[in-house]
Amino acid sequence: MERFDTIVVGAGVSGLTAARLLARAGRRVVVLEARDRVGGRVWTERSDGVSTDLGASWIHGVDGSAVAAAADAFGMRAMEFTVGGYQADSRPIAYFGPDGRRLDGAATRAFAADLRAVDASLLGTIAESDPDASYRDVTERAIAEQGWDADRAQRVREFLEHRSEEQYGAWIGDLAAHGLDDDAIDGDEVVFPDGYDVLPTRLAGGLDVRLEHVVSRVEWSGDGVVVIAGDAGFAADTAIVTVPVGVLKSAGFQIEPPLPEPVAGALDRLEMNAFEKVFLSFPTKFWDDDVYAIRQQGPESRWWHSWYDLTALHGVPTLLTFAAGPAAEATRRWTDEQLVESVLAQLRRLYGERAIPPVRLHRTAWQDDPFARGSYAYMTVGSTTADHDELATPIAGVLHLAGEATWTDDPATVAAAMHSGHRAAERVLGRSVPISDTWAD
Ligand SMILES: Cc1cc2nc3c(=O)[nH]c(=O)nc-3n(C[C@H](O)[C@H](O)[C@H](O)COP(=O)(O)OP(=O)(O)OC[C@H]3O[C@@H](n4cnc5c(N)ncnc54)[C@H](O)[C@@H]3O)c2cc1C
Structure with missing residues (x-):
């Protein structure tokens, strides 16, 4: 069995960021990647x-x-x-009304102003929402506060449904009330x-990346980790697992012993x-x-x-x-x-x-896609924003989960992937390293 200091599972932006920082710090690192390319969901x-x-x-x-x-x-x-x-109107957008005719400038501005009014109310309705409230629940309350007629409210309701779908790929009633809290640009x-794939390609430069290595099992104990990919076994002191939430939940990817709390609960509440x-x-x-x-x-x-x-x-x-x-x-x-x-x-x-x-x-x-099982994770009803960070809670000091879903600040993005990889590398090293080391020569 080959032995390393750290095994990184997944050559997406999170895994490559972690591996780069560890290799730069002199650690022996291998990256095991199921696909025949690096980059994962940057492709x-x-x-x-x-x-x-x-x-x-x-x-x-x-x-x-x-x-x-x-x-x-x-x-x-x-x-x-x-x-x-x-966004509603940060740049010119051609809006067409329900009759298929283009809205003029004044109508477009009025619509954008309505959206801003609801967004302002949403800050309050989200803050006061019950733990099991959906984004639908809080947006309905925010719309009701405006006192608009049915048509005017419906135009805004549609936009909010579409925002939930385009930002998180989820029906508004399935997304947690706090599911779009990070939506600042x-x-x-x-x-x-x-x-975009120039980014992961460059991050992978000089790393020991083993393509077409489908990991099926990660065994951990206080002494270290063993990772099984096909017929091959790899041993290390630590592992960073960056596969998407959908893969973590799948029967073909086993973690033994099973993930402890709070990691398991957080994983339950996030869905692809x-x-x-x-x-x-x-x-x-x-x-x-x-x-x-x-x-x-x-x-x-x-x-x-x-x-x-x-x-x-x-x-x-x-x-x-x-x-x-x-x-x-x-x-x-x-x-x-x-x-x-x-x-x-x-x-x-x-x-x-x-x-x-x-x-x-x-x-x-x-x-x-068996190695993604969706595009990115969203917060189901009952989830809190803290679930993202809790998913990355270190396990016995040897196993770390990373990836877009493990970063609270701006999950579901390349930035989240990169920051989560950086955090995992710091935890493995037991010290801080500047994130700029990721792209330093
Ligand atoms: C359609 C779409 C549009 C998006 N748009 C944007 C956008 O505009 N801006 C933005 O910032 N983000 C966007 N994202 C999200 C962004 O792509 C991801 O958040 C980010 O790339 C995730 O990186 P990651 O390293 O966490 O995961 P991944 O890139 O998924 O990396 C995980 C790696 O693990 C590998 N893997 C999976 N299973 C196994 C296994 N069993 N064994 C070994 N390896 C395995 C995968 O092949 C993959 O390479 C979009 C995503 C999609 C799909």
């Missing part, structure tokens, strides 16, 4: 000269961001694209024209979501100029309500929309033709026959 597909990010694409706010600092140090070209965090958002990207490239651009996104309101917006204009990013007319929450579950087994027809029907409501069929469809299938 860029390249064809026809276009880099398509199938997993993460945005840094949701570059101010003070460790990911932005790393990307900068690695020379990654970034492009400003600020509506990724489902500091500074501009950016995306990467050459692909249903969230897929749908990229549509068109022969010509038929939608509004000078807008970052297109949004439609009303009953027709139930599934397809927001389209992001990636034309500048991809160099060809492209819209990105999301199948999120119920839409992702319902369309999971649809054929490509069904999916295109369904999305196009909505674009035709807004643009008429100008909305021509796409020449290229790219859709993700994170729900069916």
Whole structure:
């Protein structure tokens, strides 16, 4: 059996960050990765000269961001694209009313003001919410406080449903009241024209990463850990396990003895979501100029309500929309033709026959990915924000969980993955190290 100081399970951003910091500190580290590539949920597909990010694409706010600092140090070209965090009006957005007609400037501003009013009320309704309240419960209370007529309230209600779905891939009634507490964006958002995967590729440089090593078992005791991948066994003083929550909960991934409290309880209350990207490239651009996104309101917006204009990013007319929450579950087994027809029907409501069929469809299938089992974790009803950090509670001083779901501040992001990897490395080392060591030469 090969022996190491630390075994890292998973070569996503969290695992690679931890491994890099440990290797830099002189530790013998191996990274065991199930896939034939590094990066995990940061994954860029390249064809026809276009880099398509199938997993993460945005840094949701570059101010003070460790990911932005790393990307900068690695020379990654970034492009400003600020509506990724489902903001109402931080940049120009073409809103269409329930009748399919574009709202004018005054109507758009009034709608955004309504959203701000509800957001202000939400601070109070969330703070006072019962432990088993859902995001639906608190948003309904916040809407009721406004005293609006039914239509005006319904437009805001739809937006809040979509925010829960686009931000967390979860139906608003399934998301905990505190499930969007971290939803602040500091500074501009950016995306990467050459692909986000440059980040994990650079992080992996010089590390001992064993690809196509599917870990099935992690045994821990006060003396250390043994990790089983296929027929091979690996032993170490410590292990950092960074697999997604969905894998941690799956029968094929055993931890022995089972995870103790508070880790087990926190894991129970977090669930992988249903969230897929749908990229549509068109022969010509038929939608509004000078807008970052297109949004439609009303009953027709139930599934397809927001389209992001990636034309500048991809160099060809492209819209990105999301199948999120119920839409992702319902369309999971649809054929490509069904999916295109369904999305196009909505674009035709807004643009008429100008909305021509796409020449290229790219859709993700994170729900069916055995090494992800969804896109990222969300807080189910009954969960508290502390569950994220509690999931990373060190176990017997030898086993550490890391990954996006283990970071309270801004979970479900690349930043969370990086910070959680940094924290795990510090805990293994028993001392603090600057996070900037992650991207230092
Ligand atoms: C569609 C989508 C859009 C997103 N958009 C954004 C965004 O715009 N901005 C943002 O900041 N974040 C976004 N995210 C979230 C972000 O991608 C993740 O939070 C982050 O990449 C997670 O990193 P991680 O290291 O925690 O997990 P992962 O990247 O999942 O790394 C875990 C690794 O463990 C491996 N693994 C799994 N099972 C096993 C096993 N049995 N044995 C060995 N290895 C195993 C996996 O293959 C993977 O490589 C998005 C994610 C998705 C899917």
